[in-house]
Amino acid sequence: DTGVSQNPRHKITKRGQNVTFRCDPISEHNRLYWYRQTLGQGPEFLTYFQNEAQLEKSRLLSDRFSAERPKGSFSTLEIQRTEQGDSAMYLCASSPHQGIYGYTFGSGTRLTVV
Amino acid sequence: GQQVMQIPQYQHVQEGEDFTTYCNSSTTLSNIQWYKQRPGGHPVFLIQLVKSGEVKKQKRLTFQFGEAKKNSSLHITATQTTDVGTYFCAGGGGGTSYGKLTFGQGTILTVHP
Numbered sequence A: 001d002t003g004v005s006q007n008p009r010h011k012i013t014k015r016g017q018n019v020t021f022r023c024d025p026i027s028e029h030n031r032l033y034w035y036r037q038t039l040g041q042g043p044e045f046l047t048y049f050q051n052e053a054q055l056e057k058s059r060l061l062s063d064r065f066s067a068e069r070p071k072g073s074f075s076t077l078e079i080q081r082t083e084q085g086d087s088a089m090y091l092c093a094s095s096p097h098q099g100i101y102g103y104t105f106g107s108g109t110r111l112t113v114v
Numbered sequence B: 001g002q003q004v005m006q007i008p009q010y011q012h013v014q015e016g017e018d019f020t021t022y023c024n025s026s027t028t029l030s031n032i033q034w035y036k037q038r039p040g041g042h043p044v045f046l047i048q049l050v051k052s053g054e055v056k057k058q059k060r061l062t063f064q065f066g067e068a069k070k071n072s073s074l075h076i077t078a079t080q081t082t083d084v085g086t087y088f089c090a091g092g093g094g095g096t097s098y099g100k101l102t103f104g105q106g107t108i109l110t111v112h113p
Helices: none
Strands: A005-007 A010-013 A019-024 A031-037 A044-050 A053-057 A065-068 A075-079 A088-095 A109-113 B004-007 B010-014 B019-025 B031-037 B044-049 B055-058 B061-065 B071-076 B085-092 B101-103 B107-112
Touching: A005 A088, A010 A019, A019 A088, A019 A109, A031 A075, A044 A065, A044 B101, A053 A065, A075 A088, B004 B085, B010 B019, B019 B085, B019 B107, B031 B071, B044 B055, B044 B061, B071 B085
Parallel strands: A010 A109, B010 B107
Antiparallel strands: A005 A019, A019 A075, A031 A044, A031 A088, A044 A053, A065 A075, A088 A109, B004 B019, B019 B071, B031 B044, B031 B085, B055 B061, B061 B071, B085 B101, B085 B107
């Protein structure tokens, strides 16, 4: 494993379209997190998984956002009916299950909604 | 919900000067972590602090966790141009949010040679 992998690196989409991002965590990491970051701000929590179970979802997240981790390995984040306000860097991170560990972030997917 | 605030938002220093950023949480934290994000990059984990009053050092970087586990600081001695970037603190909650981190807005450090 070389780290957390995210695809695509960049996505430009028209308003109203659906987009899906993929994250491949470090293989031995049970926990997977999705964050969103806009310019000049810290990462904002979206949701996280322990294995395939989605343990928490931000109340700030509208119903247009959904995330899955079907086999406890890779995860997808889908945004339906994109809006210009969805433009941001979407970061995925993973960490081991036991104890308190730092996150390993991927390079992110930059979404631009035009 | 939990809020984590950082000050200052920006810090410009001359190379060789010291730098400190402060982090405050609205709630008691289970742990605090620090990350560095270079321009155009992603956050990279630096360190975690768990115990009340804990102090850890990494070369020129000193990290502290407050006695009440609600505040923290990062101090860099004799900054170098390689220290440029945004430094984030991130607080860990308790209960079902044990593994989730809430990030501060970051302190952008600029180092002038």
